[in-house]
Amino acid sequence: MTPLLETRDVGKTFGSVVALRGVSMTVERGGVTCVLGDNGAGKSTLIKILSGVHAPDSGTYLVDGEPVRFGSPREALDRGIATVYQDLAMIPLMSVWRNFFLGSEPPARGPSRALGGFDVATAKRVAREELRRMGIDIRDVDQPVGTLSGGERQSVAIARAVHFGARVLILDEPTSALGVKQAGVVLRYIAQARDRGLGVVFITHNPHHAYPVGDRFLLLNRGAGLGEYGKADIGRDELTSLMAGGAELDELAHELRRTDTPS
């Protein structure tokens, strides 16, 4: 089966800065590809290529097996590639259902359609159903998005992308600002989206968030891929130590132990 997305040796330079070089990855239907790496490793640059913000300077980017060159995020969106950024593009004072349909409001049935009427009842019902289908339990779709927790808001954004036909969901550090419990909530929705057959690209610093949901793990270090691993090929500890640079972590642990123990 051809993968939904694939990159072959893509690279990107900004002036003299080589942000990304020779990175290959794949995203399968119903699979979660985690992109891990330290700060400045090139994670955001890679997903900006996937979502059409940047075009790669070298290598090829394939969607459904055919090479593409996106000129804008809109073109990527039209191919079903949706990106949920940390700052979400939601309006805190507007209700959940208004946010859910903002920009794509269902037109009213009946005469008010011609006047730009908007089918409020359907919008509320669909928003509620769609959230429930993702396993998101929001009691009241009338409540302002600003009153939701960070994890819930992240989940609403995911549900919205899924509803509007996303086949690939790209999430840039959706869990980085969240506590343990809320991160768990978001991870559950990532799994939900995967189970509905979407391909997911999940960017994170945190191997403990990546490991439980991930099927493949792409490790980036200083702009270069350290390789793409399937879940069977790599254990959680190995992933953690690869990410942090194993030797460095051992050294750090050693250092911390000495200062912690009173003599």
Add this chain to the structure above:
Amino acid sequence: MTAVTGDERVADPGRLRRLLIRPELGSVVGAIVVFAFFSGQSAVFRSVDGVANWLDPASTLGVMAVAIALLMIGGEFDLSAGVLTGTCGLVLVTLATRAGWNVWAAMLAGLAVALLVGFVNGLLVVRTKLPSFIVTLGTFLMLQGLNLGVTKALTGTVQVSGLRHAAGYDGARAVLAGSVTLGGTGFRVAILWWVAVTALATWVLTRTRAGNWVFAVGGNEQAARAVGVPAARVKIALFMTTAGAAWLVGSILALRFTSVQANAGIGQEFIFIIAAVIGGCLLTGGYGSPVGAAIGAVIFGMADKGIVFAGWDADWFKFFLGAMLLLATLANRLVRRYAEEVRR
């Protein structure tokens, strides 16, 4: 699961909160308090005649307050709206009396002028990205100068008058500035216009795509653009709506008094904004209600006439204005804290 109990704990205050953050709440409470207060001071105030009396200033103010509320929900201000009512009246009376135009045609010309001013306001705001406070302060001063300068140049005085004798006057007056008698009391037709404008604004805001976009551009313009909302078009349309309301009010007042002073409408712009704020509009945009603004206008109608009925000096009205504004803004800030509070 623990996650679920954690969420349920917030559910109950959430319901209370929703009731408290109805944007109209403050204005309804305020209207009840002000009505009770002046009813205690004067028996005429609470009679049917009294009600008809204070609903009259409330209606013209209300049409403007509702339009300004839409604009404020969309995140902008318009300081030129008051003086624009005068401009529209001057255009109407001048064309009908000095150029011999039919009143209806003169009104259409006034509408064209108003929509042009609104369009220019909107275009300047979206193109320059300057605060609308500054842009419309500029148009406010320019219109003020034009109103006086042109009137003086044409008439040698600071007013135009004589609309009564123009062709089409009686019909236009009946539609915009007449009265209907209900149970022996004459109510101004303007009250019907005010109710109609409020109902239309509410429908557009809550039941149309455009309304959703108004909330969105006022709440977070960047985010609204990111999901494909035509933010610039929405804002320009809002400025033109405000200008259209100024035309309606300017025409109503010109037909009622048959003359217009060159300084008409100046100083009203803040009262429109205050009525909208009392009605629950946040100064920062993205939140508010046309019904609230209409009730805010009722409060001002009651205070305006109530002070007279109670036999006080009209100067107290300004004091009242300031006190209401402070109270309303403080109440709104609490609301915003509630609504926008971010849990983690």
